[in-house]
Amino acid sequence: MAIHEIVHGLDPRGYALHSIEKPSAEEKSHSFLWRFWLRLPAKGRIALFARSWYSRAISEEMQKHAWEKSLKGRISQINTFERQLSDDGVVILKFFLHITKEEQKIRLEERERNPLTAWLVTPSIWNIHRHYEDSLPLIDDFIERTDTDYAPWTLVEAMDRKFAILKVYSTIIKTLEKRIEAEQENKSKKGRAKEITKPKKNAVKRRSHADKDYTREELMETFSSLQIEVLELQYLLFKRKIPLIIVYEGWDAAGKGGNITRVTRFMNPLGCYVVPVSAPTDHEQGYHYLRRFIKHFPAGGDIAIFDRSWYGRVLVERVEGLCTEPDWQRAYQEINEMEEDFISSSGGGIVKFWLEISKDEQLKRFNERASDPKKVYKITDDDWRNREKWDQYEVAIDEMLARTSTEIAPWTVVESDDKWFARVKALRTVIAAAQNLL
Numbered sequence: 001m002a003i004h005e006i007v008h009g010l011d012p013r014g015y016a017l018h019s020i021e022k023p024s025a026e027e028k029s030h031s032f033l034w035r036f037w038l039r040l041p042a043k044g045r046i047a048l049f050a051r052s053w054y055s056r057a058i059s060e061e062m063q064k065h066a067w068e069k070s071l072k073g074r075i076s077q078i079n080t081f082e083r084q085l086s087d088d089g090v091v092i093l094k095f096f097l098h099i100t101k102e103e104q105k106i107r108l109e110e111r112e113r114n115p116l117t118a119w120l121v122t123p124s125i126w127n128i129h130r131h132y133e134d135s136l137p138l139i140d141d142f143i144e145r146t147d148t149d150y151a152p153w154t155l156v157e158a159m160d161r162k163f164a165i166l167k168v169y170s171t172i173i174k175t176l177e178k179r180i181e182a183e184q185e186n187k188s189k190k191g192r193a194k195e196i197t198k199p200k201k202n203a204v205k206r207r208s209h210a211d212k213d214y215t216r217e218e219l220m221e222t223f224s225s226l227q228i229e230v231l232e233l234q235y236l237l238f239k240r241k242i243p244l245i246i247v248y249e250g251w252d253a254a255g256k257g258g259n260i261t262r263v264t265r266f267m268n269p270l271g272c273y274v275v276p277v278s279a280p281t282d283h284e285q286g287y288h289y290l291r292r293f294i295k296h297f298p299a300g301g302d303i304a305i306f307d308r309s310w311y312g313r314v315l316v317e318r319v320e321g322l323c324t325e326p327d328w329q330r331a332y333q334e335i336n337e338m339e340e341d342f343i344s345s346s347g348g349g350i351v352k353f354w355l356e357i358s359k360d361e362q363l364k365r366f367n368e369r370a371s372d373p374k375k376v377y378k379i380t381d382d383d384w385r386n387r388e389k390w391d392q393y394e395v396a397i398d399e400m401l402a403r404t405s406t407e408i409a410p411w412t413v414v415e416s417d418d419k420w421f422a423r424v425k426a427l428r429t430v431i432a433a434a435q436n437l438l
Contacts, residue, residue: 058139223262246303311335314328332403354413
């Protein structure tokens with residue numbers, strides 16, 4: 001009833017209503033919050049959730065599904081999710097409409113007697129009603145531990161329907177008016193990033209050449225044997241429904257494309273896909289920047305390879321001034337949280353490669369591309385312009401590696417002056433990561 005009254009006064013072109021039921025088979029194969037990321041509204045739009053991530057978390061806890069997730073873990077995931085949205089400018093309003101068990105029974109029976117609403121009363125709804133007393137302590141705990149400054153709960157006494165609607169309406173209006181006033185006050189103020197303690201600069205060492213020289217024949221022979229092994233491991237990951245993400249970042253002309261081609265050559269394409277990442281479209285810019293990557297995260301058993309990734313926020317977007325300093329400073333924490341959530345929720349893994357080449361080697365490859373009709377399309381004005389900012393990128397790369405190389409998702413620096421050495425090292429790293437997941 002409350003949702004009906006709210007949407008009645010809204011322009012239907014400006015909102016989307018999501019009625020959250022049991023997750024589909026595809027949604028179950030992804031991490032807990034994946035399907036909610038996909039339903040987030042674009043900037044300037046409204047999303048209404050009839051039930052939400054709370055419903056799924058409470059249902060799982062009550063039914064003791066084999067998620068191996070404690071209540072504390074779910075609450076931490078939800079609070080992090082809502083904080084990230086709030087930091088991105090999203091206004092979050094959460095309402096819990098409370099009625100007694102007796103009143104709930106009366107309303108369910110009323111619906112059942114009406115042919116137009118009887119379909120809304122399902123066996124699962126009656127099952128929830130029967131466990132009313134069991135669920136109240138759990139709901140109280142959830143509300144108490146997820147009632148935050150950035151996403152507060154509003155408890156609505158819903159025994160009187162008109163009063164409930166009035167309270168929901170007034171809360172929405174007051175919150176939006178307060179937010180508009182705050183936006184106007186801050187319009188002329190420049191946001192400042194939080195002070196973040198930086199790890200030691202040498203947390204991840206970069207070098208462009210291997211510690212010893214190998215012949216081309218040695219490397220190609222080793223690579224051929226490794227390709228067979230990676231196919232076997234892909235099959236085992238698929239059978240056990242374990243997802244894997246492989247991220248490629250690196251200097252322009254470092255060999256990301258060739259490396260990806262060789263790593264995937266013997267993989268089964270039905271369980272492996274490459275996500276080429278370019279500048280976000282106007283549509284993508286309307287959402288939280290992580291959403292366009294999360295939507296491509298693999299289901300259980302699949303391997304997703306990102307040719308560039310969410311790290312663009314702290315590299316090219318930082319250096320080229322495509323986002324504010326508070327935006328890219330905040331991104332380090334958001335990225336670490338996102339990767340941790342994927343690994344803990346899905347049981348999968350993340351392999352992250354930084355392909356390092358020397359400045360001289362990059363210039364050599366640029367000139368080769370510019371003079372080869374078959375490769376000239378690979379060299380652009382942006383490549384030359386980025387090269388002019390080499391020193392700025394050096395600082396951004398070091399900071400990225402230091403702040404986002406975590407115990408569960410470490411960076412692997414791939415010495416890429418020798419392309420074949422880089423391909424062997426990458427494949428070995430993927431194999432080792434897959435073996436650790438099995």
